[in-house]
Amino acid sequence: MNAPTGLPDLSHLWMPFTANRQFKSQPRMLAGAKGMYYTSVDGRQILDGTSGLWCVNAGHCREEIVQAIARQAGSLDYAPGFQLGHPLAFEAASAVAGLMPQGMDRIFFTNSGSESVDTALKIALAYHRARGDAQRTRLIGRERGYHGVGFGGISVGGISPNRKTFSGALLPAVDHLPHTHSLEHNAFSKGQPAWGAHLADDLERIVALHDPSTIAAVIVEPMAGSTGVLVPPQGYLERLREITAKYGILLIFDEVITGYGRLGAATASEFFGVTPDLITMAKGISNAAVPAGAVAVRREVHDAIVNGAQGGIEFFHGYTYSAHPLAAAAILATLDLYRREQLFTRARTLAPAFEAAAHTLKGAPNVIDVRNIGLVAGIELAPRDGAPGARAAEAFQKCFDSGLMVRYTGDTLAVSPPLIIEESQIAEMFQSIGKVLKEIA
Numbered sequence: 001m002n003a004p005t006g007l008p009d010l011s012h013l014w015m016p017f018t019a020n021r022q023f024k025s026q027p028r029m030l031a032g033a034k035g036m037y038y039t040s041v042d043g044r045q046i047l048d049g050t051s052g053l054w055c056v057n058a059g060h061c062r063e064e065i066v067q068a069i070a071r072q073a074g075s076l077d078y079a080p081g082f083q084l085g086h087p088l089a090f091e092a093a094s095a096v097a098g099l100m101p102q103g104m105d106r107i108f109f110t111n112s113g114s115e116s117v118d119t120a121l122k123i124a125l126a127y128h129r130a131r132g133d134a135q136r137t138r139l140i141g142r143e144r145g146y147h148g149v150g151f152g153g154i155s156v157g158g159i160s161p162n163r164k165t166f167s168g169a170l171l172p173a174v175d176h177l178p179h180t181h182s183l184e185h186n187a188f189s190k191g192q193p194a195w196g197a198h199l200a201d202d203l204e205r206i207v208a209l210h211d212p213s214t215i216a217a218v219i220v221e222p223m224a225g226s227t228g229v230l231v232p233p234q235g236y237l238e239r240l241r242e243i244t245a246k247y248g249i250l251l252i253f254d255e256v257i258t259g260y261g262r263l264g265a266a267t268a269s270e271f272f273g274v275t276p277d278l279i280t281m282a283k284g285i286s287n288a289a290v291p292a293g294a295v296a297v298r299r300e301v302h303d304a305i306v307n308g309a310q311g312g313i314e315f316f317h318g319y320t321y322s323a324h325p326l327a328a329a330a331i332l333a334t335l336d337l338y339r340r341e342q343l344f345t346r347a348r349t350l351a352p353a354f355e356a357a358a359h360t361l362k363g364a365p366n367v368i369d370v371r372n373i374g375l376v377a378g379i380e381l382a383p384r385d386g387a388p389g390a391r392a393a394e395a396f397q398k399c400f401d402s403g404l405m406v407r408y409t410g411d412t413l414a415v416s417p418p419l420i421i422e423e424s425q426i427a428e429m430f431q432s433i434g435k436v437l438k439e440i441a
Contacts, residue, residue: 229378
């Protein structure tokens with residue numbers, strides 16, 4: 001395949017989660033980034049309405065993070081994490097622990113959200129085994145859930161296209177809760193919808209079916225992002241916490257998207273006032289400057305595994321790049337930046353203006369729902385007959401052409417800008433989307 005004039009050869013790279021043939025015939029290429037904007041290869045400024053991929057929470061190319069990474073690369077480029085350590089790894093763990101809910105102060109570092117999820121699932125299994133409940137092996141996910149692309153993550157995940165090719169090799173002892181999305185009851189809700197808390201009670205049915213003594217953990221996204229911005233109904237997460245605690249089942253919140261300010265707090269757990277047993281995170285932990293992720297673990301869960309072992313290695317799991325020195329440097333610089341600029345508070349302060357701007361799209365052509373929380377909004381479009389996803393894909397392309405980056409999944413456009421966004425840029429984003437929606441059939 002020949003590349004368009006002025007671009008490198010595009011044929012060798014197999015792109016992730018991309019329609020490769022379509023992209024390579026009409027590539028959308030980025031050459032630089034700063035603050036709220038990307039620069040395309042043809043020199044256009046693209047307002048970043050998606051924080052890259054839900055991850056650049058503090059804006060692009062922040063000098064403090066750049067310098068921290070450069071300094072670290074010049075002094076200690078790599079250190080093994082197995083049976084050895086380096087100071088920044090422990091400093092980064094302390095900094096992350098300081099932002100977690102009370103008691104969730106044991107941190108296991110990974111390199112991505114997918115790795116964080118698989119790590120959390122393993123911790124859950126190891127915890128029950130360490131306590132003498134080795135029969136607790138069943139994992140409960142949720143329909144439309146996204147938990148990365150490891151075999152554990154897609155097993156507990158509930159997005160069909162991610163699962164079907166690998167269906168014969170998924171984990172066997174998995175069940176799924178129903179998702180919470182209902183246009184009939186909750187269309188155009190602002191913040192948490194009033195209807196749907198009862199859907200958590202389906203966990204009681206699953207527990208009765210399998211017996212609680214066989215269930216290790218329940219994993220959900222507090223706010224589901226990748227499936228199209230599904231906001232938890234009022235009381236839903238609280239009910240999940242009650243049921244899991246009742247039966248001794250660990251509750252895992254996948255906060256890869258919601259962690260680090262997206263909802264106006266350090267975690268969605270803090271925002272909603274519901275504390276799970278494990279939290280998975282990535283993306284905003286390092287402002288995406290270096291791949292990084294982590295699992296925050298309730299101290300009692302950690303202690304059961306580490307103190308319950310006879311000796312030697314307590315948990316046979318880890319990654320070559322766990323707490324990589326460059327990642328640790330990026331994490332420390334990022335968390336310091338969040339603190340100094342009070343970006344979580346800023347997101348919370350901007351949320352009402354963001355909500356108002358998002359809901360101006362009610363009544364726009366083909367818009368069947370707008371839903372929002374914090375600095376996240378989903379704009380769901382009516383699908384075209386026989387071509388689901390096509391309308392949102394066209395809107396995505398036209399937004400990019402007009403200087404705005406959004407995400408789309410199915411027929412939902414997602415907006416989740418960096419937390420440094422100005423109110424004028426919020427208005428610009430949704431005005432641009434509204435204009436595009438008037439241009440497409």
